[in-house]
Amino acid sequence: xxxxxxxxxxxxxxxxxxxxxxxxxxxxxxxxxxxxxxxxxxxxxxxxxxxxxxxxxxxxxxxxxxxxxxxxxxxxxxxxxxxxxxxxxxxxxxxxxxxxxxxxxxxxxxxxxxxxxxxxxxxxxxxxxxxxxxxxxxxxxxxxxxxxxxxxxxxxxxxxxxxxxxxxxxxxxxxxxxxxxxxxxxxxxxxxxxxxxxxxxxxxxxxxxxxxxxxxxxxxxxxxxxxxxxxxxxxxxxxxxxxxxxxxxxxxxxxxxxxxxxxxxxxxxxxxxxxxxxxxxx
Amino acid sequence: xxxxxxxxxxxxxxxxxxxxxxxxxxxxxxxxxxxxxxxxxxxxxxxxxxxxxxxxxxxxxxxxxxxxxxxxxxxxxxxxxxxxxxxxxxxxxxxxxxxxxxxxxxxxxxxxxxxxxxxxxxxxxxxxxxxxxxxxxxxxxxxxxxxxxxxxxxxxxxxxxxxxxxxxxxxxxxxxxxxxxxxxxxxxxxxxxxxxxxxxxxxxxxxxxxxxxxxxxxxxxxxxxxxxxxxxxxxxxxxxxxxxxxxxxxxxxxxxxxxxxxxxxxxxxxxxxxxxxxxxxxxxxxxxxxxxxxxxxxxxxxxxxxxxxxxxxxxxxxxxxxxxxxxxxxxxxxxxxxxxxxxxxxxxxxxxxxxxxxxxxxxxxxxxxxxxxxxxxxxxxxxxxxxxxxxxxxxxxxxxxxxxxxxxxxxxxxxxxxxxxxxxxxxxxxxxxxxxxxxxxxxxxxxxxxxxxxxxxxxxxxxxxxxxxxxxxxxxxxxxxxxxxxxxxxxxxxxxxxxxxxxxxxxxxxxxxxxxxxx
Numbered sequence: 171x172x173x174x175x176x177x178x179x180x181x182x183x184x185x186x187x188x189x190x191x192x193x194x195x196x197x198x199x200x201x202x203x204x205x206x207x208x209x210x211x212x213x214x215x216x217x218x219x220x221x222x223x224x225x226x227x228x229x230x231x232x233x234x235x236x237x238x239x240x241x242x243x244x245x246x247x248x249x250x251x252x253x254x255x256x257x258x259x260x261x262x263x264x265x266x267x268x269x270x271x272x273x274x275x276x277x278x279x280x281x282x283x284x285x286x287x288x289x290x291x292x293x294x295x296x297x298x299x300x301x302x303x304x305x306x307x308x309x310x311x312x313x314x315x316x317x318x319x320x321x322x323x324x325x326x327x328x329x330x331x332x333x334x335x336x337x338x339x340x341x342x343x344x345x346x347x348x349x350x351x352x353x354x355x356x357x358x359x360x361x362x363x364x365x366x367x368x369x370x371x372x373x374x375x376x377x378x379x380x381x382x383x384x385x386x387x388x389x390x391x392x393x394x395x396x397x398x399x400x401x402x403x404x405x406x407x408x409x410x411x412x413x414x415x416x417x418x419x420x421x422x423x424x425x426x427x428x429x430x431x432x433x434x435x436x437x438x439x440x441x442x443x444x445x446x447x448x449x450x451x452x
Numbered sequence: 453x454x455x456x457x458x459x460x461x462x463x464x465x466x467x468x469x470x471x472x473x474x475x476x477x478x479x480x481x482x483x484x485x486x487x488x489x490x491x492x493x494x495x496x497x498x499x500x501x502x503x504x505x506x507x508x509x510x511x512x513x514x515x516x517x518x519x520x521x522x523x524x525x526x527x528x529x530x531x532x533x534x535x536x537x538x539x540x541x542x543x544x545x546x547x548x549x550x551x552x553x554x555x556x557x558x559x560x561x562x563x564x565x566x567x568x569x570x571x572x573x574x575x576x577x578x579x580x581x582x583x584x585x586x587x588x589x590x591x592x593x594x595x596x597x598x599x600x601x602x603x604x605x606x607x608x609x610x611x612x613x614x615x616x617x618x619x620x621x622x623x624x625x626x627x628x629x630x631x632x633x634x635x636x637x638x639x640x641x642x643x644x645x646x647x648x649x650x651x652x653x654x655x656x657x658x659x660x661x662x663x664x665x666x667x668x669x670x671x672x673x674x675x676x677x678x679x680x681x682x683x684x685x686x687x688x689x690x691x692x693x694x695x696x697x698x699x700x701x702x703x704x705x706x707x708x709x710x711x712x713x714x715x716x717x718x719x720x721x722x723x724x725x726x727x728x729x730x731x732x733x734x735x736x737x738x739x740x741x742x743x744x745x746x747x748x749x750x751x752x753x754x755x756x757x758x759x760x761x762x763x764x765x766x767x768x769x770x771x772x773x774x775x776x777x778x779x780x781x782x783x784x785x786x787x788x789x790x791x792x793x794x795x796x797x798x799x800x801x802x803x804x805x806x807x808x809x810x811x812x813x814x815x816x817x818x819x820x821x822x823x824x825x826x827x828x829x830x831x832x833x834x835x836x837x838x839x840x841x842x843x844x845x846x847x848x849x850x851x852x853x854x855x856x857x858x859x860x861x862x863x864x865x866x867x868x869x870x871x872x873x874x875x876x877x878x879x880x881x882x883x884x885x886x887x888x889x890x891x892x893x894x895x896x897x898x899x900x901x902x903x904x905x906x907x908x909x910x911x912x913x914x915x916x917x918x919x920x921x922x923x924x925x926x927x928x929x930x931x932x933x934x935x936x937x938x939x940x941x942x943x944x945x946x947x948x949x950x951x952x953x954x955x956x957x958x959x960x961x962x963x964x965x966x967x968x969x970x971x
Contacts, residue, residue, distance in 0.1 A: 344820035351779055352835035352882065353808035356801075363823055370825075 191442050194435035201432050204251035214242055216249040216402045225418040235420035237411065247425050250402035254429070257314060257396065257403075258384035261321035265383075266376045268322065269329030274368065276330070277337025278360065288334065291327040299324040299382075300389055307395045317396045321386050325379060332375060333368060340367045374447050378440035381433040388429055404429045455479035456624055456652050457503065460517035464498050467510055472498040474676035482623060485653040487667035487684070489660065489699075491897040495676040500626050500656045504541050505533035521623055539569045542617030544610075546629040551613055552601040558585070558612045559597030565619040584615040588645055607638035614645060625649065628656040635766035635924065640968035658898065660703055661927075661969055664688050672696045702902035704931030706954065713902030713931070721906070722913040726934060730757040731792070732885040732918045733778060733811070738787035738797075740773050740942075747773040748784070749942035755886060758912065760919040762933030762950060764926060764965070770942040771922045775890045778920055779813055780804055792885065809835065809882030816891035818875035822863045829859040832878045848877040852907060869900035873907070880911065887911075890922045905932060926969050930954045938962045 204211055220240035228235040234243035276287035294302065303320035310316040340346060346363050354362070390396050391405030399406055404425050411421035457480040464473040473495040480486050488496040501507050503520055505528060518525050521540035525532070537543065545551045552561055562581045566572060572580055578597070585593035588611040601609055610630065617625055627646060631639040643665055646653060657663050663670060663684065670687040672680040672695065680693040691697045694716070701716045711718040733755040740748040748770045755761050765771050776782035777789060780796055789797040794807050812835075815821050822831050832845045846856055852873040863871055872892060879887055889908070893901040905928065911917060923929050929936060929950065936953045938946040938961070946959040957963045 344815060344817070345823045347781055348813070348815075348821040349823075349834065350781065351808055351811070351813055353805040355805065366825060367823065 190438060194438040194442075197431055197435040198439060201251055201255065201435075204248045205255050208249045208252060212242070212245040212248040214245045216241065216246045217400055218242075225414060225421070227418070228420050228424070234424040235418065237407075237418070237421045238414055243407075243421055243424055246402035246407060247404070247428050250404050250407060250425070251428075251432075253314070253397050253401060253403035254384055254388055254391075254405070255432075257317055257321070257387040258380055260318045261325065261387065262376050262380045262383045264318065264322035265325035266329050266372060266379075269326035270333045270369070270372060272326070273330040273333025274337055274365075276334040277341065277368070278364070284334075287330070291330045291334075294324070294327040295331070297324075300386055303386065303390055304393070304395065307390065312395045312398070314397050317387060317390055320390065320395075321383055324386070325383060328379065329372070329375065333372070336368045336371065337364065340364050343367075371444075371447060374440065374443045377443055378437060381436040381440065384436065385429070385433055453481050455519075456482045456484075456521060457654070458517060458519040459503075459515065461515060462499065462502065462518065463514040464495070464502055464507055465512050466508070471676055472511075473502070476673070476676070476678045478671055478678065478681070480624065480652050480654060483650060483652055485655065485666055485668045487655040487657060487663040487670045488673060489657060489663055489670055490673035491658060491699075491899060493675075494673040496656045496673045497628055499673070500543075500628050500654060503626060503654070504537050504543055505530070506537075506543070534568075538565045538617070538620045538622060540622055541624040541626055542620070542622045544614050544617045544625065544627040544630045546632050552609060552616075554601055557598055557600055558604065561601075562597070562612070562616045562619050565616050569620045571620055581615075581619075584619055585612065587618075588612070588615045589641070590615070605638075606634055607641060610634060610638075610642055611645065614642070618649065618651075622651065624652045624654065626654045626656070629658070630655070631662060632657075632659070636926070636968040637766065637964055660688060660700065660898075672699070699898060702898045704902070704905060704925075704927045706927075706930045706951070708931045709951075712906050714899070714906050721909045724758055724909075724913040725916060726759045727757040727916070728759070731755065732757050733792075733796075733920065734790045735774075735778070736788050738774070738777055738784045738789060740770075740777060740782060740784050746770075746942045748777065750787070751937075751939075751942075751944050752787075753937060753944075753947075755918045755920060757885065757918055758916040759935070760912065760921055760933045762929035762936040763920065763922045763939060764924065764929050764936060765939035766924060766965075768941075769939040771924075771939055772890055773942075774939070775813070775888050775920065775922050778886070778888050779811060780808075810884050811886040811888065812879035812882060812884040813888040813890065814872070814875050814879050814892045816894050818871040819863055821875060822871075824864075826863075827859065828854075828861050828863065828866075828874055831863065831874060832881060835878065835881045844881065845877075848881055849874075851880065851911070852877045853903075867900075868896050869903060872896065872900075872904050876904075876907065876911070880915075880917075883915070884917060886918045886920060888920045888922075891924065892921075893928060894923070894925065901928075908932070926954060926965060938965070 218241060220236065222240065223236050224238055224240040226232055226236040232242050232244065234247060237243055272287055276284045302324040306320040306323055307316050341364055346359060349359055349363055387396065388405030391403045392409045394409065397403040397406060399410060407425045408422055415422050460477045461475050462473055463475055465471045476499065488499060490496045498507060502513055505525065507513055515526065520536060523536060523540065552558065559578065559581045562584055563577050566577050566580060581597050582593045585596055590596050590608055590611050596604065596608065604612065630646065631642050634642060643662060647666055655663065655666055667684045670681060670684050671678050672687065672693065674695045680687060680691065680696045687696060688700065691700055697716045701718055702713050704713055708718065710721055712721055731754045736752050738748055738751045739746070751774060753761060763771050763774060773782060777784050784797050791807060791811055796804065829842070829845055832848055833841045836844050845859065849855065849858055854870065854873055863874060866874065893904050896904060908919065912919060921929065921932055933950040935948065936950045937944045938953065938959065940961050946953055946957060946962045953962060954966060957966055
């Protein structure tokens with residue numbers, strides 16, 4: 171006998187759009203346009219220098235002002251979205267794929283294999299993510315490809331652990347046991363029940379992780395490990411503007427704010443998706 | 453005599469709107485034991501909680517008169533309620549593990565009641581706590597008072613909770629399903645304890661046998677209303693209202709063997725044939741150890757075509773492990789299992805696979821046995837061959853009393869009884885020789901339980917399916933089983949025809965079990 175507990179008036183698990191979510195989706199829409207077709211938002215050349223207008227404060231001609239070479243900061247920020255975002259997306263996709271696969275193998279394997287993989291995840295997670303990525307780039311060469319690999323490597327243990335734990339839960343669940351009593355083979359059990367129930371939540375987790383991947387990409391670029399100047403990558407822009415912070419705050423603050431807003435929007439949408447997903451499973 | 457509790461026209465509703473209680477009135481006299489009986493959702497718990505102001509923050513309570521222990525509680529604030537709780541009315545809930553604070557010793561928990569109501573000298577309180585624990589027959593009370601809830605068994609926790617409820621010696625004790633989570637022998641001890649107390653008791657229960665042992669008067673609730681009330685003996689033997697009669701007819705006992713439970717008239721079930729020469733499942737000297745504990749210790753049994761073998765025992769007796777061994781989900785450490793003529797234990801899974809369809813299972817909690825992404829159609833269709841799958845699914849659903857409309861439904865949108873029907877339909881799909889049922893009706897209300905038990909009996913009569921039926925409920929087993937195994941600590945301590953074992957048991961433990969549910 172359970173007590174009739176008060177329930178919400180409708181058992182509606184669809185997520186109602188809050189103003190915050192709407193704003194986040196709008197921001198991401200704009201960022202997506204900037205990635206796909208930056209010229210639609212800012213038609214000028216992000217590399218075009220104008221020696222007559224260096225370090226101009228923001229006005230109607232230059233919304234975000236100009237930098238030390240007289241390049242339009244707004245145009246650079248818009249065109250830079252492509253670098254920062256695509257590095258984040260590629261790194262996340264790669265780390266989800268590699269980490270997920272290893273996690274799945276760990277979750278399904280006998281104990282020695284699982285132990286080996288789990289310890290590998292532990293060792294990798296013991297390093298701070300940025301440090302691990304930095305180490306990797308130091309051993310290769312700076313640039314976008316190694317940046318993607320470095321971030322993917324540093325994020326893979328995170329996804330590996332989640333997928334391993336989820337695999338264990340699903341593998342021991344009542345419905346997998348029940349399916350065994352129908353005479354299904356191990357391969358078919360994995361394909362029909364385990365994989366779909368393990369991989370289901372991954373896209374949502376990846377969306378949340380995307381935010382941190384973008385931040386880490388910018389941080390490593392700031393340290394000069396990513397796309398090299400004059401590429402308008404956000405982290406690289408922040409790095410270049412460091413010397414002019416006292417005289418031209420806009421060269422650092424406005425790209426930085428864009429980065430922050432983008433990451434917050436990504437995380438907000440990811441959390442929203444996660445809540446919706448969990449609601450559906452509960 | 454002035455009533456201790458007096459309720460006139462109580463309505464409780466929750467946003468939704470859910471009208472949990474729809475206008476009920478009753479009195480409780482000092483020292484009287486009143487039982488509130490009904491199924492889940494009948495409003496009995498909400499009524500009990502409203503008496504101590506715990507209907508919940510979203511509840512809206514409308515009442516003409518609500519007097520508890522001489523206080524008109526209609527304009528009570530939370531502070532007034534706090535003073536009433538414990539002092540005027542003590543509350544005992546079903547699950548003592550969640551009702552007791554895990555971070556405090558049992559002694560402190562009970563002492564808090566004394567402190568809150570400022571009872572006795574501060575220095576005398578630890579002694580009083582020990583006395584209270586002793587009064588509820590907790591052995592070594594001084595030692596137990598220093599322990600935390602998780603260190604106590606379920607029965608001891610429930611006693612500690614009762615001790616805290618009676619610490620301030622309230623004239624009324626409210627017990628909401630106080631024994632539901634407990635094994636029968638422990639349940640009997642708790643009931644004896646509640647019966648020893650002199651004060652008034654409001655017992656909330658779905659279990660009519662518990663009610664018959666304890667209550668002077670019964671109020672039967674259905675859909676938020678009291679449909680019948682009267683002295684316990686009268687209501688339980690000569691019920692007047694149709695609902696009460698259905699409820700009583702649904703209770704499985706020795707007397708209901710071979711009869712339908714879901715009809716008031718108790719019509720006979722279709723006859724079934726047991727072919728004792730055709731053994732479909734056999735276990736010989738099966739052992740299973742987890743660490744140093746023998747979960748199953750030297751268990752042997754045979755199950756014939758069309759037969760029902762009941763396995764009874766308390767929690768931890770090894771019943772479920774035995775079921776898993778029968779399903780070849782757990783490999784025994786010793787002994788052999790044969791499914792018909794096929795070796796079923798100690799063989800490679802590859803050799804078992806083609807025969808797995810011959811033994812299917814129905815679990816206590818069907819929801820966890822369904823893939824969360826699946827619709828009813830996919831669930832029932834999973835073990836079926838591809839040819840005309842939908843036709844077969846519809847046929848199976850109809851057999852268990854569900855229509856085509858259920859194909860697209862998702863299990864979490866179904867009621868407990870409907871889910872169990874889906875689970876049974878799925879298990880029948882491969883036309884198994886053996887159906888392993890592990891507590892298949894334990895989570896269901898008695899009227900739904902009656903329907904499911906009738907359904908299983910019909911299927912058995914039509915298909916000649918053998919049932920390995922695991923239950924802690926002796927009534928259910930007595931109603932259904934041909935033969936019974938009684939398990940304790942992994943061993944079979946008694947076996948034989950259900951009618952013999954459950955009426956004149958020879959083993960002391962079985963006698964204790966049977967005595968515990970005697971009505």
